[in-house]
Amino acid sequence: MGNTRDQVGKVGLFLASGVFRTAFYVCVALLIFWLGKSAYQFGYDVFNQQAVSPGAGQEVTVVIPDGASTYDVAKILKSKGLIQDSLVFFAQEKLSTYKGQMKAGTYLLSTAYTPTRIMGILAGDEEQAGVSSDDGTNAAADTDSDASSDGAADTAAGEGESGQ
Numbered sequence: 001m002g003n004t005r006d007q008v009g010k011v012g013l014f015l016a017s018g019v020f021r022t023a024f025y026v027c028v029a030l031l032i033f034w035l036g037k038s039a040y041q042f043g044y045d046v047f048n049q050q051a052v053s054p055g056a057g058q059e060v061t062v063v064i065p066d067g068a069s070t071y072d073v074a075k076i077l078k079s080k081g082l083i084q085d086s087l088v089f090f091a092q093e094k095l096s097t098y099k100g101q102m103k104a105g106t107y108l109l110s111t112a113y114t115p116t117r118i119m120g121i122l123a124g125d126e127e128q129a130g131v132s133s134d135d136g137t138n139a140a141a142d143t144d145s146d147a148s149s150d151g152a153a154d155t156a157a158g159e160g161e162s163g164q
Helices: 002-047 070-079 086-095 113-120 150-160
Strands: 057-065 105-110
Touching: 002 086, 070 086, 070 113, 086 113, 105 113
Parallel strands: none
Antiparallel strands: 057 105
C-alpha cells in the first residue's frame, strides 16, 4: 500500500512539474513577444517622424534654459505638446545631424513641425529657422545671444518677433 502511495505521489509531482514548466515557457514566450513588439514600435517611432498635429498646428512659445540636456529639452517639448514621446525625441536627436547642437533660448514652435524641424530650429539652422509659417512669422521667435557663439541664430530668430 505504501508503494502505491509513493507511485501516485511521483505521478502527481511529475504532472505538476510539467504544468509549471509549461506555464513558465508560455510566460517567457509572452515576454519575448512583448519585448519585440515594444522594440519594433520604438524603432518605428524614431524613424517615422510625425508632427503632433499635421496641418496648420498651434504655435507654442518654448523656453530652453542654459545647460539643459537633450533629455531635459525633450521633456520641455513634450510638456508643451510639441512631441509625443521624450525618449523617442532623445533617440532622434542622437541619430540626427543636430546632435549636441541645440541652443538655449526662447522659440516659437508649432505642433505641425516634425521633430527634425524642431531640432533644426533649436540648433539655429537658418534653413529651418527661416521657414515662415502660414501667418508669415518666423518659426523661431528669439534666442539668447549667449547661447550662440556666431550670432547667426540671433539674427534669424529676431526677425520673427518684430511683426508681433
